[in-house]
Amino acid sequence: MTFCSRSIAPLSLAMALATGGAAAQDMTEISIVVFGPPSLGAFLPPIIEAQGFDTAHGLDITFEERTPDAYAAQFNSGEFQVGGSAALLTVGLAEARGVKATYLFNLFDFWGAVVTTRDDVQSLADLAGKDLAAATGTTNYQMFRWLAEQQGLDLGEVTAINTATPGLVGYVMADRAAAVQLWEPAFTSLTAQNPDVRSIDLDIVETWESFAGSPSIPYLGVAAHSDWVEANPEAVEALYAAYKEAAEWTSANPDEAAAIIAGRDGSDSVIANYAELIRNNDRLGLNVQWASDMGTEIRKVYEVGTGIGYLPQTPSEATIYGAGGDK
Template sequence: MKRIWNHALRALTLLGASVATAGAVHAATATPAEIRVDYAYYSPESLVIKRYGWLEDEFKPDNTQIKWVLSLGSNRALEYLNSGAVDFGSTAGLAAVLGKANGNPIRAVYVFSRPEWTALVVRKDSAIKSLADLKGKKIAATRGTDPYLFTLRALHTVGLTRDDVEIVNLQHPDGRTALANGQVDAWAGLDPHMAAAQVDDGARLLYRNVDFNTYGFLDAREAFIQQYPQAVARVLKVYEKARVWIVAHPDDAAKIVAEESKVSLPVAKLQLQRTDFSHPVPGEQQIAALKSAAPILSAEDLVKPGTDLPKVIDALIDTQIAQPVVTASRGQ
């Protein structure tokens, strides 16, 4: 009798372990009731996906709701990711490094573009002709974003730092307005607002450097990646669909960007003309670019002393999730 009882206990124990294991697997692969995604005027894919309802279509069989949240800049997207207000956020690469270094639990899972989306902008009648002329001047920039970090890197090329100028912290569209109204001398622009300033206001790009424009990343919360890996892959499948569609339909894409961003069609076309959509998988190219750019974060005391930025970058860039998604979309 005792032997039978022991066998029964062992069987119940094994059954319980099997149920627990199955439950853990289910928890790791289940689809959430809601997926929160940002959309941003600097992320054309997000605008196309939102317009056509492709995420809603993808997750309709699962009864998963899609919640869209507008990000006006990388700083906002990073705030939303850090607070859990969104599961996916659109940021510039170096801004994502800054967020990760300061404790934001994110990973970059997809490259939505390599844009030349920022430059230093002045009014068409400005007497400022070079970066050196910015010493002592007011520059509008959104702290924690690629344009802000672009500005610091640009200043360093002529031996200036942020202490040599007055940086006025304004969100990107407000920076454009401040420049047009003469409240600042220069503005760290971001498309499509920068393109609009050029086309509509006649603004002049004082300093351009495409190498100082870091990649556009779709970042995801690490907790979401761990709990819903299949859902992450499905979101990336939709982003990849949008990327391929934009490349194949540039005029239609420009119309969507214009309508969603409330800019003219020529402005949207200018934005897309200087955006490269050809490298969607995060990898060594992005890691190398960010490691080259990262010293500005230490030089300007934007991270804690002793922060191992190369280690932060390696932890940020997820090279695994997007590759099979992109490969599958290409029919390979």
Template sequence: MVRTPAAAQRPLSRRGFLGAAAALGAGLTLSGCGGGNAAPPGGVSVLAFQPPSLGAFLPAIIMARGIDRDHGLPIRFSFTTPDNYNTEFFAGHHDVGGSAALLSEALRTERQVDVTYLFNLFDYFSAVVTSDPGIRSLTDLPGRRLAAATGTTNHAMFEWFARRNGLDLDEVELMNQTPAGLSTMALIGRTDATEIWEPAYTSLRARKPDIRAIDIGLDNWKSEFGTDVIPYLGLAARGEWAAAHPDEARTLFAIYRDAAQYTTTQPADAAAVIAAASPNGKAATLQKLIEDPTRLKLHVAPAASMVRDIAAVFDAGRSTGYLTRTPPDSIVYKGLS
């Protein structure tokens, strides 16, 4: 068992927080301006989605707290758009993908990409929000307009829940948006409902408290698959890198595990750090999210400890046609078991 460094346990003083936030902001600016992608000496490079995103949550903590240096594995984080993420990571410009959606990684294996899911960070959460009093359940959506980021794996997972609840999405007028545009659609009310997830969901509720979330039937997952754990987002690596760097993979897990522990035990400090790294980030809003595990779904665990849960996600992906076959066993990294 890897010892939790003292730096990952103690809260930041106000002076320490301000210095860390300034350093973090500088780091984000460098990566946003196309800083070098190569791993630092003796370290690893990790690519993630730009904040605000779940993939940028724990990197903000890691950078501000120096948790990577405490573990002896310096990390160079870079942040980009989802489209660029796919291009850069799988062109080999980065060692590890830190915004790896499990279904996306499974789909890559169908395209003959050798990729392995190292460990999980967040379980699945999604919500459908509306201000229309006539929409009380998913079955009220046929014939109405639903804003959704239809190209995302969050939406691909949502399709399973829609079908399970008797909603045929072909009967809904889907209005495709970027993930960043979903909050705007919900705020201005140009659609009847919006499918949205964290951290945008919490920010939206803070800005529009009267908006309602309708039940998408997350409890149906357990009745179908016998588990209520839905692995969703984690770290993935190219297979050859993972095979050649088992020590680095184990240390990466320890780093992220310690960052998650700090986040949950010091929610106010963690929220301030994450807010400083996010455009228009609100620390009070993020703190409420961190303190609500039913929505944040922070769950850092080795992929090898979640084989049954991962298999359920793949079953769901096949049932909706998102996947055409079961991914190879190699998609689950065994080095952390």
């Protein structure tokens, strides 16, 4: 996974702008709803706040943490105009339900895993007739459904045990299911706690490249209601720059970034896990790019969504910010 090549000012220059140019004008206030930690959506906000990447671009961002259900309800209703834990398939589904929103830019590419400690589960095919714990309402699970189908596994032969995302690690630790489907940052935390955990090969890279012709799988990013975007084009550009700088700083400073993301109550082991995850971007998938620069890949993700019946119809081009050349 690589960052997009647009140049961003170094932190020293950005902070100078914050105390100079940005100070000379009113800050644009933005409230962004995100998932609470541990989650990918909660990964960059503390970096943006701690390093002042928002004020460097004339923004005063307030990040509001919500559970996934509350996030969806409050973003779709318009209570929050901007969402920082926007799963791409969820944006497409929201449009089908009458919500006019657009995927502004990508933050993380898709990565998921199925883990087990059972000797009789060596491949996805071995899950037939067994149980699988998963957060079945998430888009990560929907993408896994597609990958499983590509490997010939009929999930109708698997008993899915639905649980909330925070409970997935507990299922593995207590050996309560034959396998568990999860993603980062839970995967790194889990494998650090239990060295007996094995990951079943999902063949993500080769399967996706064969299907989409690209290694990138746009998955989670920042979305906003279309009317807000139309009224705040400069804020959209500044928001992208703030996230982009935060991503590049995080990649360049994994240990310091890990401590910030873990927070004051983060243990040494949690910080070490986050630092390892940042260094191994193949799993983290940090990939900040404008939606329009990933238009082909986004449409292929939509194709997956309609193919598995998660999306009732193909989302419109309006859900891809800048696809019509209006960025």
